[in-house]
Amino acid sequence: MGKRRVTSGMRPTGSMHLGNLHGALDNWVRLQNDYDCFFFIVDWHALTTPGGGDAVGYENVGKLRENAVEMAIDWVAAGLDPGKCAIFIQSHVKEVAELHLLFSMITPLGWLERNPTYKEMVLGYKIEHPSYGLLGYPTLQAADILAYKGEFVPVGKDQEAHVNMTRDLAQRFNSMFGREVFPITEVLLTEIPKVPGIDAADKKMSKSSGNYIALAHDEAATAERVRIMFTDPAKIRKNDTGHPDGCVVYAFHGFYNKAEQPLVRDECEKGLRGCVDCKKRLAERMNEALRPIRDRRRELAGNPDRIRDILLDGAGRARAAARATLDEVREAMNLPPEAGI
Ligand code: SF4
Known part of the structure; x- marks a missing residue:
């Protein structure tokens, strides 16, 4: 059959x-x-x-x-x-x-x-x-x-x-x-x-809301969109204890940095991780994972x-x-x- x-x-x-x-x-x-x-x-x-x-x-x-x-x-x-x-x-x-x-x-x-x-x-x-x-x-x-x-x-x-x-x-x-x-x-x-939008963990990523990261974005644009992602508003300094649930960056670690996600939670909750570094790490992992897709995309767009x-x-x-x-x-x-x- x-x-x-x-x-x-x-x-x-x-x-x-x-x-x-x-x-x-x-x-x-x-x-x-x-x-x-x-x-x-x-x-x-x-x-x-x-x-x-x-x-x-x-x-x-x-x-x-x-x-x-x-x-x-x-x-x-x-x-x-x-x-x-x-x-x-x-x-x-x-x-x-x-x-x-x-x-x-x-x-x-x-x-x-x-x-x-x-x-x-x-x-x-x-x-x-x-x-x-x-x-x-x-x-x-x-x-x-x-x-x-x-x-x-x-x-x-x-x-x-x-x-x-x-x-x-x-x-x-x-x-x-x-x-x-x-x-x-x-x-x-x-x-x-x-998949949450970059602006809120309870909103869906969508074109019409403008809260998206596109496959067509380059690595710098992706890093910039990760930089402005919504995080726990109560966590201002690195040593503030944070709440990863409800943080968009944490949710995306689940897609692009699965192995380290438990460590992200632990360090965030204990005030051992700052949001700036957390975002930098995510942007790195995201760009690494999307690189082959973006390379193929560029090749196809040129052909x-x-x-x-x-x-x-x-x-x-x-x-x-x-x-x-x-x-x-x-x-x-x-x-x-x-x-x-
Ligand atoms: S440390 Fe990471 S997981 Fe915690 S609130 Fe900041 S960005 Fe979110």
């Missing part, structure tokens, strides 16, 4: 940060060894919201292309291997749009209107006039997964419900047309480590043909898989065959 298929996508937010690296990419890099993986940059999804500031959207498309390429560079630099997985841009596979359209014919409007994510997005992005595309977002998401017959979607515990509509649509299609065209996609639950070839090859493989699915879909729905009636 061949490898089971995993699909997953990310919005083109541009250069990736450490939250993306540890929250998703590290997991994808592991999955590519055991599954047949399709990883795509969801540029159509980016157009479901207006955007603004640094965020791309239908009112702010200026950086859409650039962001997609930056993201592909980071994915490969972080360890996604185009020889093991298909890496591509969502909109390069037009079959997904066809499936989205066909799904939209059989998606009850109530499913979409009741979708809590839709309401959260309208409120979160303060969208005054939500678009038809935003309402239909889960249908597009289902098409993204099911065009490739995705059997698994890697998600964290809090995102489990996002796959429900895909499962419901697959079931509805299969029973409506009397054929098992689609698998009932399962979640591949992943322990997603919480646009290589990234273009990776994306074209990935899209070709994805298109072949999606075309085969669409042939089955069209037959099940009794749509006239393209090769003549």
Whole structure:
């Protein structure tokens, strides 16, 4: 039996940060060894919201292309291997749009209107006039997964419900047309480590908050971002006793300096370690660990043909898989065959 298929996508937010690296990419890099993986940059999804500031959207498309390429560079630099997985841009596979359209014919409007994510997005992005595309977002998401017959979607515990509509649509299609065209996609639950922002241990690192360290940052910029990281506000001098829980620097020692983390705690709590030195040590370890990724990133950024070839090859493989699915879909729905009636 061949490898089971995993699909997953990310919005083109541009250069990736450490939250993306540890929250998703590290997991994808592991999955590519055991599954047949399709990883795509969801540029159509980016157009479901207006955007603004640094965020791309239908009112702010200026950086859409650039962001997609930056993201592909980071994915490969972080360890996604185009020889093991298909890496591509969502909109390069037009079959997904066809499936989205066909799904939209059989998606009850109530499913979409009741979708809590839709309401959260309208409120979160303060969208005054939500678009038809935003309402239909889960249908597009289902098409993204099911065009490739995705059997698994890697998600964290809090995102489990996002796959429900895909499962419901697959079931509805299969029973409506009397054929098992689609698998009932399962979640591949992943322990997603919480990566704090540099400004607070209880905030997530994110592009929109500006509290991030990017893979594209150089070593000096990284050290500077570590220098301004939030620490225990009660620890002013080296010999003050500190509280590592709640200190962002301590949390990052857990990612980049695991072996020394118990010593960091001990010395911090006993007032034997100062925050300045603690940060310097972290910046050193962080830069050491990120160096190979950044070297690959620089090499890829200087070789646009290589990234273009990776994306074209990935899209070709994805298109072949999606075309085969669409042939089955069209037959099940009794749509006239393209090769003549
Ligand atoms: S010594 Fe280190 S762990 Fe303790 S508060 Fe300062 S930066 Fe945080």
